[in-house]
Amino acid sequence: MGKARRPVQIMILVLIVLLGGYAVGTTAFGGDGKPKEGGRAPSFELLGLDGKTHSLDEYQGRPVVLNFWGSWCAPCVKEMPALEAQWEKWKAHGVIVVGINVGEDQMTVQNFVNGVGVSFPVLMDQDREAVRSYGISPLPTTFFITAKGTIDTIHIGQLDLGTLDAQIGKLVNR
Amino acid sequence: MSGNPPLIVNTKCECGHQNPVGTVLCEACGNPLLDGADSARPLEMRYDGKARRSQKTNPGVIDRVWNFFSSVKIAIYLIVLTLLGSTLGTVFPQESTFLHIDPSTYYKQRYGTAGDIYYRLGLSHTYESWWFITLLVMIGASLVICSLDRVLPLYKALSRQQIRKHRRFLTRQRVALATKVAEGPEDWVSKAVQPLKKQGYRVMTDGGALLAEKHRFSRWGPYIIHIGLIIFLLAVLARGLPGLHMDQHLAFPQGEIVHIPDTSYYLVNERFTVEFYKDEEMPEEFRGKKVLPKLYETKAVLYECTADCGDPSREPKLAKVASHAIQVNDPLSYKGMKAYQFDYDLTPVLRSVTPKLVNSATGESYGSFKLEMKNPQRSFTAGPYTLELKEKYMEFGLSEEGKPISKSPYPNEPAFFFLIKGPKLPAGGEPYFYFPKQNDKAEFQQDAINDKLGGQGRFLELEVGDMSGVDVSESTSYLNVRVDRAMPFVWVGAGIVMLGLVLGFYWQHRRIWLTVGEGELTLGAHTNKNWYGLRREVSSFLKKMDINADEKSLENGGDPA
Numbered sequence: 001m002g003k004a005r006r007p008v009q010i011m012i013l014v015l016i017v018l019l020g021g022y023a024v025g026t027t028a029f030g031g032d033g034k035p036k037e038g039g040r041a042p043s044f045e046l047l048g049l050d051g052k053t054h055s056l057d058e059y060q061g062r063p064v065v066l067n068f069w070g071s072w073c074a075p076c077v078k079e080m081p082a083l084e085a086q087w088e089k090w091k092a093h094g095v096i097v098v099g100i101n102v103g104e105d106q107m108t109v110q111n112f113v114n115g116v117g118v119s120f121p122v123l124m125d126q127d128r129e130a131v132r133s134y135g136i137s138p139l140p141t142t143f144f145i146t147a148k149g150t151i152d153t154i155h156i157g158q159l160d161l162g163t164l165d166a167q168i169g170k171l172v173n174r
Numbered sequence: 175m176s177g178n179p180p181l182i183v184n185t186k187c188e189c190g191h192q193n194p195v196g197t198v199l200c201e202a203c204g205n206p207l208l209d210g211a212d213s214a215r216p217l218e219m220r221y222d223g224k225a226r227r228s229q230k231t232n233p234g235v236i237d238r239v240w241n242f243f244s245s246v247k248i249a250i251y252l253i254v255l256t257l258l259g260s261t262l263g264t265v266f267p268q269e270s271t272f273l274h275i276d277p278s279t280y281y282k283q284r285y286g287t288a289g290d291i292y293y294r295l296g297l298s299h300t301y302e303s304w305w306f307i308t309l310l311v312m313i314g315a316s317l318v319i320c321s322l323d324r325v326l327p328l329y330k331a332l333s334r335q336q337i338r339k340h341r342r343f344l345t346r347q348r349v350a351l352a353t354k355v356a357e358g359p360e361d362w363v364s365k366a367v368q369p370l371k372k373q374g375y376r377v378m379t380d381g382g383a384l385l386a387e388k389h390r391f392s393r394w395g396p397y398i399i400h401i402g403l404i405i406f407l408l409a410v411l412a413r414g415l416p417g418l419h420m421d422q423h424l425a426f427p428q429g430e431i432v433h434i435p436d437t438s439y440y441l442v443n444e445r446f447t448v449e450f451y452k453d454e455e456m457p458e459e460f461r462g463k464k465v466l467p468k469l470y471e472t473k474a475v476l477y478e479c480t481a482d483c484g485d486p487s488r489e490p491k492l493a494k495v496a497s498h499a500i501q502v503n504d505p506l507s508y509k510g511m512k513a514y515q516f517d518y519d520l521t522p523v524l525r526s527v528t529p530k531l532v533n534s535a536t537g538e539s540y541g542s543f544k545l546e547m548k549n550p551q552r553s554f555t556a557g558p559y560t561l562e563l564k565e566k567y568m569e570f571g572l573s574e575e576g577k578p579i580s581k582s583p584y585p586n587e588p589a590f591f592f593l594i595k596g597p598k599l600p601a602g603g604e605p606y607f608y609f610p611k612q613n614d615k616a617e618f619q620q621d622a623i624n625d626k627l628g629g630q631g632r633f634l635e636l637e638v639g640d641m642s643g644v645d646v647s648e649s650t651s652y653l654n655v656r657v658d659r660a661m662p663f664v665w666v667g668a669g670i671v672m673l674g675l676v677l678g679f680y681w682q683h684r685r686i687w688l689t690v691g692e693g694e695l696t697l698g699a700h701t702n703k704n705w706y707g708l709r710r711e712v713s714s715f716l717k718k719m720d721i722n723a724d725e726k727s728l729e730n731g732g733d734p735a
Contacts, residue, residue, distance in 0.1 A: 009240055012318060019411065020311035026414040027307050047486035072569070072580045103583045105549045111565055124486075129435055 034135030037154055041066070041145045044130040046100065046123040049110060054098075054123055056149070063171035065097045065164075066143040068125075068136050071104060071112040075158035076140040080116050082161045087120040090168050094147075100125050102139060144171055189340070199223025202336055204343030204687075216348045216730055219700055222331035226323050243312075243319040252316055256309045263300030266292050270299070273423055314407045321400045332390060338383035339687050339698070347687075347698030349709055350730040351716070351723055359690040362719075366688070369718040373711055375686070386686040393702065395678025402670030409663035420657040423516055426472070427523055427647040431492075434511075434655055438484075440477040440492055441506075441513065446651040447471045448518055470515050472500040472651040476508055500653065510659055517652035524585045527610040528643040529636040531556035531594075542643070545610070547585040559596035559634070562603070566590050570609070570618060587614045594634060604628050608636045610644075684708050686715070695721075699728075 035042055041056060041064075048054045056064070067083055069076035087097040097120040101109045106124060113122055125131055134143065144153040144167050152171055155163070185193045191202035198218055199206055206217055217223070226244065233241060242248055266285055269277045277298055281289035296303050344350060355362055359382025366384060367377050375386035413419040426432050426443035433440050449469040453461045460466065477492035484490075498506035505512040530542040540557030547568070554561045569581040570589035578589070588610055593603040605627040609615040624632060638644060682704050688697040697716075701708040709725040716723045 006236075009236060012322070013236065013239060016311070016315045016318065019408075020308070020315070023311055023411050023414070024304050024307045027302050045484060045486060051487060053485050053487045070583060072582050074573070107550065107552065107563070107566060108568075108580070108583075127433055127435075129433075132435055 035133075035143075035151055035154075037151050039151055041143060041149055041151050042130075042133040044100075044123075044125075044133065046125055046130060049106070049113060049122045049124070054121065056145075059096050059098070060149060061147050062094045062096050063147050063168070064143075064145040065095065065168060065171075066134075066145060067097065067099045068102055068131065068134070068139055068141045069099055070102045070139055071108055073139045077116070079140060079159045080118060082159060082164055084116075084118055084120065085161060086164045086168055089165070090172065093172050095168055095172060096121070098123060100130055102131055102136070103128055144168070146171060194225045196225030197223060198225075199343065200340065201331065201334075203338070203340040204336070205340035206342060206346065214346065217343065217346045219347075221324055221328045224327035224331045226327060240319060240323075243316045244323040246320060249313070249316040249320055252309060252313050256306075256313060259300065259306050259309060262297050263306075266298065268298060268300065270302075310407065314404065317400050317404055317407075321397050325394075325397045328393065332393065335385060335387075337378050337380040337385040337687075338689060341689070341696055344687055344689065344696045344698035346730070347700055348705060348730050349699040349701075349712055349728045351695070351697040351712075351728055353695050353721060353723070354693055355690060355695045355721075356693070357690075362690045362695065363688075366715075366719060369715055370686070373715060375684075382690045384686075384688050388684050389681040390683050392677050392681035393683045395674045395676075398674030398677060399671050400674075402667045402672075402674055404667075405670060406664055406667030409660045409667055412663070413658065413660045418657075418659045420511075420655065422656075423652060423654050425519075425650050425652055426474075427650045429525070429647050431477070437511065437657075438479040439495075439508075439511065440479065440490075441653070441655075442475045442477070443651045443653075444473040444475060446473075446518060446649045448520070448649075470502055470518060472515055472653065474498055474500050474506050474513060474653070476506060476513075511655065511657045514654040514656065515651070516654040519650040519652070520648070521650070523647040523650070524588065524610065524644070525647050526645040527638055528645075529608070529610070529638050530643075531559060531561070532635055532637055533633055534635045535633045545590065547588055550590075557596075559594055559599075561606075562593045562595070564591045564593055570614065587611065587617075589614065589618070592636075598633075604632070604634070606634070606636070610638065682707070684711070686712060 043056045045053055045055045056066075065083070065086075067076075067079075069080070071077065083097055083099070087095075091097075099118065099120060099122040101122060101124050103126060104124070105126065109122060109124055112118075123130075134141075138156055140156075140158065142155045142159055143151055144155070146152050153167055155167070185195060185197060185207070187193060187200035187203060187205050187207060189200060189203040189205065191200055193201050193207065198208055198220075199222065201224065204223070206213070206223075209215075266281065266289060269275070272280070277293055281293040281298055283289075285292065292298055300306055345352060357365075363379050363382055363384050367379065370377050370384075370386040373388075375388045377384065377386045379385075420436060422435065424432060424434065426441060428443050428446050431440050431442045447469060448467060448471075451466045451468045455468075456464070456466060474497065475494060476496040476498075478495045479490045480493050481491040482488040496506060496508040498504075500506050500513060500515050502515050505514040507513075524547055526544055526546045528542050528544045531540040532538065533540070540559055541555075543551075543554040543556060543561075545551075545554075545563075550563060550566065552563050554563070565578070567578055567580040567587075567589045568583055569586045571579055571581040571587075573579045578591075590608045590610075592606045592608060594606050595603040605624075607620055607623045607627065609618055609620050614620075682701045684699070684701040686697065686699040688695060690696075697712070699708055699712050706725075709728045712728055713723055713725045
């Protein structure tokens with residue numbers, strides 16, 4: 001029979017393995033689209049309190065602590081001083097703390113930031129687009145993202161100073 | 175030892191043709207190769223006796239994989255396994271049918287231990303599980319390989335048919351006849367051409383041999399079905415690619431423009447209506463007992479962002495592209511994106527109030543201003559007075575330390591804190607708490623708070639005269655926004671399957687071979703189905719040739735259907 005038979009056979013089998021692997025990989029192991037520890041942190045473009053648009057890409061090469069919060073959420077309010085303290089401690093090491101406010105308007109966020117004395121960058125997610133792409137349900141939720149842009153740890157609930165310090169230390173030493 | 179095939183098979187036919195291993199009928203003359211000359215059973219005519227491509231003497235690893243998938247038996251096992259697997263997925267509702275549940279607790283709560291086991295086995299997402307997708311991929315592989323393995327040999331066999339066939343090939347067809355004829359071979363054959371052509375056959379002759387054939391294309395039906403199925407499977411697979419598939423449920427408060435995530439579209443719910451059947455419209459047994467919805471309708475307008483999109487520091491420029499009154503099963507549709515009515519909520523949401531600043535002592539009004547719940551202006555003027563908005567609380571409450579806080583970001587019990595400056599007021603301004611909702615004003619004792627803050631000489635109040643000063647979003651409509659760009663390919667695949675089915679079902683590939691020699695006519699005929707029809711055709715052809723052979727007598731054993 002035809003001489004081209006073997007290469008064609010191999011090509012078809014390779015194609016089936018590739019397509020099949022892709023199908024199994026994306027559907028069965030792709031999960032529900034929510035980011036997971038070890039996965040890539042989704043990018044976002046949000047308006048900062050400084051009036052400029054910020055994205056995750058601009059912090060590339062630096063470890064990022066991404067904190068989702070709301071002024072109405074009591075544990076978020078309680079952990080703010082710890083975040084602020086750790087921001088002061090670690091910013092010299094290149095670590096950046098970013099607060100993403102969930103669904104509130106500029107006035108509320110500004111008043112809150114002034115009242116509590118937050119100096120790290122705060123972004124506003126009024127349309128809850130980052131909330132959606134990060135799959136946030138309870139607040140506060142904090143993502144510890146490595147300098148390479150992968151999610152190291154996801155912490156749901158209030159953070160205390162000790163845990164925060166240990167987590168950031170781990171990020172910096174990676 | 176009789177069950178084992180011999181190590182080396184002589185595949186050379188007596189006509190001199192060298193056949194590949196696995197050949198059943200000689201590729202050249204049709205002589206049956208595998209059974210003895212004395213056998214009279216009807217011939218196995220699958221793939222015209224050609225060897226399938228995968229049949230080899232020394233299969234390697236690749237051949238073994240290839241042979242596995244080329245087996246119809248394996249394909250049937252795969253299909254049965256997939257059917258059983260799909261059945262398991264229907265025992266309890268799948269996770270994907272719920273919007274907001276935590277599956278790790280839901281199944282246990284709702285269905286008890288059985289539900290918990292179901293969840294733990296991963297059956298709550300059967301159709302996304304690795305083993306189910308693997309089965310589908312294997313069926314796909316089997317489709318491709320089975321088809322290739324059979325269609326190419328069959329194509330070759332049918333396009334290189336020999337007109338003169340071995341006598342045994344003819345007599346062992348299911349429809350066969352051997353009878354004496356008086357005329358010479360070539361005369362008889364040339365006379366036979368015309369009646370066969372009339373019956374719709376393509377006729378080829380070779381001296382005293384003849385081959386008449388019709389509707390060969392129907393043999394490609396099954397393979398066309400397979401091509402359609404492969405396109406179907408690939409299209410379903412492609413839905414996983416970014417941009418080809420989207421399915422989200424979004425809330426659209428009436429009158430508010432909402433961005434549809436991951437697109438450049440914005441949608442406004444201009445008006446949502448829900449109507450119920452009146453008592454007199456319902457059958458007697460429902461009256462007074464049931465509330466049945468008659469209509470859910472969202473008057474929606476779709477906008478597309480034309481400039482400054484995706485940059486939150488700028489206001490996007492929008493252009494209206496479509497509008498539609500969305501009802502159940504009647505979505506708004508624009509360029510492959512569809513917005514379906516999904517749910518609604520009739521709780522009104524306060525959007526803005528327009529209070530007047532009045533002198534409570536004299537009744538004099540200093541004018542009004544619009545106070546938005548979201549992103550309000552920070553300072554207002556009313557007559558000679560300026561009002562600076564200092565704080566706002568969407569759901570007013572007190573923290574553990576007794577400080578005013580907002581309990582949620584939703585304007586359920588809004589409160590505003592102003593500093594009013596102007597004539598007859600302290601130089602630093604007069605603090606003033608304002609609760610737009612009448613209920614809250616009483617509940618939180620607005621007057622008492624302000625008396626305490628402003629002192630005895632306080633004379634300014636903010637008031638909303640009537641409902642015209644209140645802007646409320648009456649309801650929220652929930653829409654299911656979907657994009658499924660793979661759908662056209664699914665339809666194309668399904669259409670090709672249908673075409674293949676029609677080709678294979680409504681036509682049959684019929685062939686009649688005959689040879690005339692030494693005063694004898696030997697005839698054999700074959701079809702892939704409807705033997706009855708073929709026998710009738712052969713019998714009526716023979717009648718025209720003055721040979722009386724009734725339909726039954728042509729039958730040569732085997733399945734008579």
